[in-house]
Amino acid sequence: MALSLAIDGLHAGYGAVKALRGIAIGVESGETVALLGTNGNGKSTLMKCIMGLVRPDSGSITLTIDGAAHDLTRLTTEQIVDLGVALVPEGRRLFPKLTVKENLMLGAFRKTARGAIDRNLALAFETFPVLKEREHQLAGTMSGGQQQMLAIARALMSSPRLLLIDEPSVGLSPLLVSQTIAKIGELKARVGLTVLMAEQNFNQAIRIADRGYIIVHGEIAVAARSVDDLKANDIVKRLYLGGVA
Amino acid sequence: MTARHNSIVFWAGIAVFLVAVMAMTQLVRNEYPFFAGYVILQFIVLSVAWSILGGYAGYVNFGTNAFFGVGVYTAVALFKVSGAPLVVQIAAAAVVGMLLGLAVGLLTLRMRGIFFSIATIALAIIIETTVMNWRFVGGAAGIQLQRPPVTEPFDSYVKMLFFVQGVLVVIAVAIARYIQNSRIGRGLQALRDDELAAECTGVPTLKLKLVACMISGGLIAAGGAPAAMYLQYADPSSAFNLSYSVSVLAMALIGGTAHWIGPVLGAILLGTTQQLLAVTISSEVNVLVLGIMLVVFVVVAPKGIIGLLRPRYRLRAGGKA
Numbered sequence: 001m002a003l004s005l006a007i008d009g010l011h012a013g014y015g016a017v018k019a020l021r022g023i024a025i026g027v028e029s030g031e032t033v034a035l036l037g038t039n040g041n042g043k044s045t046l047m048k049c050i051m052g053l054v055r056p057d058s059g060s061i062t063l064t065i066d067g068a069a070h071d072l073t074r075l076t077t078e079q080i081v082d083l084g085v086a087l088v089p090e091g092r093r094l095f096p097k098l099t100v101k102e103n104l105m106l107g108a109f110r111k112t113a114r115g116a117i118d119r120n121l122a123l124a125f126e127t128f129p130v131l132k133e134r135e136h137q138l139a140g141t142m143s144g145g146q147q148q149m150l151a152i153a154r155a156l157m158s159s160p161r162l163l164l165i166d167e168p169s170v171g172l173s174p175l176l177v178s179q180t181i182a183k184i185g186e187l188k189a190r191v192g193l194t195v196l197m198a199e200q201n202f203n204q205a206i207r208i209a210d211r212g213y214i215i216v217h218g219e220i221a222v223a224a225r226s227v228d229d230l231k232a233n234d235i236v237k238r239l240y241l242g243g244v245a
Numbered sequence: 246m247t248a249r250h251n252s253i254v255f256w257a258g259i260a261v262f263l264v265a266v267m268a269m270t271q272l273v274r275n276e277y278p279f280f281a282g283y284v285i286l287q288f289i290v291l292s293v294a295w296s297i298l299g300g301y302a303g304y305v306n307f308g309t310n311a312f313f314g315v316g317v318y319t320a321v322a323l324f325k326v327s328g329a330p331l332v333v334q335i336a337a338a339a340v341v342g343m344l345l346g347l348a349v350g351l352l353t354l355r356m357r358g359i360f361f362s363i364a365t366i367a368l369a370i371i372i373e374t375t376v377m378n379w380r381f382v383g384g385a386a387g388i389q390l391q392r393p394p395v396t397e398p399f400d401s402y403v404k405m406l407f408f409v410q411g412v413l414v415v416i417a418v419a420i421a422r423y424i425q426n427s428r429i430g431r432g433l434q435a436l437r438d439d440e441l442a443a444e445c446t447g448v449p450t451l452k453l454k455l456v457a458c459m460i461s462g463g464l465i466a467a468g469g470a471p472a473a474m475y476l477q478y479a480d481p482s483s484a485f486n487l488s489y490s491v492s493v494l495a496m497a498l499i500g501g502t503a504h505w506i507g508p509v510l511g512a513i514l515l516g517t518t519q520q521l522l523a524v525t526i527s528s529e530v531n532v533l534v535l536g537i538m539l540v541v542f543v544v545v546a547p548k549g550i551i552g553l554l555r556p557r558y559r560l561r562a563g564g565k566a
Contacts, residue, residue, distance in 0.1 A: 051444075051445060053441070053444060053445070076449070077444050077445070077447065078447045078448075078449045081445075081446070081447030082447065086445075086446075087445045089441065089442060089445050093439050093441055093442035093445065094439070094442065095434075095435050095438035095439055095442060095443075096438060096439070097438050098434065098435070098438060102431075105431070106431065106432075106435050106443070106446050106448070107446050109428070109431070109432060109435075109446050109447050109448050110447040113447075154446065155445075155446075157446075158446065158447060
């Protein structure tokens with residue numbers, strides 16, 4: 001299934017604060033694209049714009065599925081979920097007082113997702129066996145790593161074609177970050193997902209990314225065609241690799 | 246226990262309740278139990294209705310008195326215009342309550358937490374002031390109402406009102422139970438836990454909140470409508486009394502809001518206590534007792550009576566687990 005996301009000239013903000021200033025990025029079918037940048041550069045705002053949680057001031061967000069173009073800036077979040085976009089929000093944002101199973105079932109809240117509940121549940125439990133073991137535990141009582149797994153699994157419950165992941169590494173130990181990233185890579189290969197991942201952990205993100213963008217102060221500072229391109233970039237060296245540009 | 250089995254038990258319970266209420270109106274001669282019972286049943290309706298928005302969705306509505314008063318005055322206005330029968334008064338009050346719920350929801354449900362609560366208090370004050378200046382229904386002085394003749398098989402109007410309020414209890418509980426077990430309920434529970442996360446998973450949060458606000462408002466107004474005929478009198482400061490909001494909130498919280506039975510138990514416990522106190526000491530002491538009970542429950546059983554009965558709900562119902 002062909003799918004692509006194109007964002008152009010996107011401006012967005014919160015009142016007087018402009019978080020995004022003319023963002024242009026693209027994600028093609030089957031790619032894993034990393035959106036790199038340190039805190040406060042607009043990564044989460046961009047993710048929220050795609051999901052319809054934040055309305056942009058101007059610019060376009062177009063999701064093309066099998067040749068049909070959808071203007072996401074005009075759709076509600078529910079409609080965007082129905083199109084096959086799912087977000088794993090920053091900080092996981094689980095339903096802490098609901099059980100693991102209930103969290104997963106809420107991931108399949110939309111009518112469009114209900115037909116595939118059994119298949120998606122099986123996929124989630126197979127990918128993250130710990131969730132099966134803890135099916136009836138309250139989500140808020142699990143460890144950070146388990147919560148992150150649940151957050152990803154919950155997003156999978158809506159049978160997404162485009163998975164947005166906002167900072168999967170936040171609040172996790174280096175070992176867990178590594179495991180989480182590996183799981184995302186594994187899932188992507190298995191389900192044929194297209195992934196856009198916002199991350200500040202450069203070295204972890206490029207393990208599974210095909211290419212990436214670097215966002216600085218709400219603008220795309222670098223658009224790299226490959227991971228090698230990214231590594232060779234001066235800004236990357238200065239910001240992430242400790243090199244002197 | 247399966248869902249089907251559960252349903253059979255529930256509807257059997259409902260049938261027993263209705264038969265008991267009906268039998269009581271036919272067998273008991275003394276009118277006082279009906280005067281007191283009516284108020285308790287009314288509070289069951291109000292607190293179950295309140296919990297649909299306040300409990301399931303976690304949006305604490307302080308404007309119960311606004312919806313209640315609107316119910317009362319819809320009945321009054323309709324009765325004055327056309328002498329409409331009680332059932333029509335109640336149905337009209339439910340519709341007006343729902344419309345008010347929709348309007349209020351559109352205006353305030355984008356606000357969260359304490360801001361929503363404050364907005365609902367303001368609403369009650371605005372509507373009360375409006376009614377006070379509405380001459381047709383008596384304005385600030387209130388209005389006397391002459392009850393029409395009672396309908397068979399009841400031998401007194403109060404007994405009939407008691408039965409009618411019993412039917413409203415059944416309707417409110419059935420709706421609350423349905424919502425709790427449905428996708429609407431799960432969506433509301435999700436948005437109570439984390440509204441942003443709920444939106445991310447495709448829960449239409451604003452729509453669900455509006456639905457909850459409309460149903461809650463409609464039921465509260467319906468529960469208030471017979472009060473005009475019960476008192477044979479209506480005035481704005483009683484119909485829009487803030488004590489309705491406070492009592493209903495206390496009943497729901499004391500009973501527990503994670504399950505529909507919570508507000509029912511809370512209303513029975515608190516309503517009965519209030520009625521007993523009103524007879525034995527004075528109705529003024531009610532407020533004091535309400536306050537004390539609320540404090541005791543917050544300390545001893547923060548998840549209400551059902552939190553004590555079923556540990557599962559202790560972890561679930563509102564507040565931080």
